[in-house]
Amino acid sequence: MMIVRHAAHRDLDDIYRLAQRAGESGIGLTSLPQNKEILAERITRTANTLAGLVEKDDASYLFVLEDTTAQKIVGVSAIEVAVGLREPFYNFRIAKQVHASKALDVYKTLDTLYLSNDHTGCSELCTLFLDPEYRVNQNGKFLSKVRFLFIAAFRRYFEERLIAEMRGFSDANGFSPFWDALGNHFFNMDFAAADYLSGVGQKAFIAELMPRFPLYVDLLPNEARAVIAEVHPQTKPAAKVLMSEGLKYQGYVDIFDAGPTLEANTADLRAVKESRLLKVNIAEQIERAEVQYLVANDEYQDYCVLLINNKLQDNDNLLMTAEQAQALKVAEGDEVRVLALEKMENH
Template structure:
């Protein structure tokens, strides 16, 4: 059985193993024990804190195989993007160049660096082992964060964003970075992302052009890379698009990958999730359709996937082993949404 739970410091070596295999561009998962230790410590403090509005908190989750005691994925939520440092994006805009005398009216696509998305909650640090891609466990690893947000709305903003890793080739080169960022910071894309993971993205973003970039002046390869998704990031992109996230308005300042945005009230796993009381029974049926289940707690938050024959308005009947894995008992409420 696989269960999603808050990360603990004892998970550090396993988390670093996951980070080492994550694709270039996931700077929130640096292959560095010190940074990962700080990330877990900040998460533990956030889960323990009493919170009445979103601030500097961050929540880091891991996906554990309970039988093997092995981690198979991770994901996180930052309560407020840009709380301690600016959160930069490129905003897609259209400039109009017109000459009344020549009767010319041109619309030009430009990119403007901005921090419009500062203050939104941020989904980050998604990784799942290759054998679980396109399985219900990938859905759990991504969407159980949203069930946590539904259970604790006071801890998060009214809107959510996430940066999807953009296109880079098999050598780790990004045509978008080579066309823009490399002119202002002379390192290749892989090294730029490594530095961001070890330090922060802000110091590099501050070296990027703060004036509009005219897209038609960029090389064709850079233009084609804008809004494109790295193959290994396609799974999280697809899951969140099905959740109701929107794209096209913003892209990443380094690799040109899409930045997704959604109002919390319109996210499927939040808007369509339901709460049901638990009945524990050894006679619980194991058939039906798959559901994401979560217990709605904080430090003891647990979530998993189970096949259930359940109808709205009815109690949720679970076997004792499943109830124990979710750290719930008779009469407790569970939040669930269809996979």
């Protein structure tokens, strides 16, 4: 059985193994570093957040996808409650600047890059990685969309704006055309080093060395301009999932690889608008449906979610097997939060 829950310290070795697997996918996945100390600190932050021991500038939730049959962690995803409150959160805002002269009959609109802190205080989706061997049976969508269901259940802990930084383009050798054309001129390090420092919390330090005046996009080489707001091929499926839940590109890109930032109002998320609370009815025989559903117990400190294809009844009840109810730690008559994995056109 596959189940999503909060990360715990017993998961550290498995999470570290996933970080090593992520490293095999190439440079650019910065939020899951191959560093046990940093990963352990992420787990501690989750525990402290759930216990109410931290302010929102340090609050974070790290989720794991567990294969209970194999007894191992096969995926991770996370939410940062509010970015940029402890160290500045930087990205580039793509803006337009008009150059005009009536005397010369010239009117030209040029794209510019402005160093921005506009997303300070936003909640952020991050740290999504699934073991390649488990990229089947909708596990990837399950692991990603669980975060939306958690936000829907506990909106009071999150900000009104939600963002997600998408990995930008780099080739198989880790070469980033955008970094080579811009960031490389301001730092004595290659993209891999800058990318790693960003992932372990040094992004603000590096960003402070970036030029603060507008940068004209037209002055960059063609190769760099071509990848602005482009999602890395390996990240396109993840971006598509987020966009299906209500996030979209609004003109902000990463300062290192120019990957797009997706964003949405929390109130506009599909999970917030469409998830519903149903009562559990335990039954021996369950009729299966083609539609799959995320089902969560809505227990803040002991959060668990399953992906099931039980057919919903016409009333306010959800039939579940005893095994499913036990996995979710719910009993007959308890309420669970339910959301279709995919948006239903006739909803």
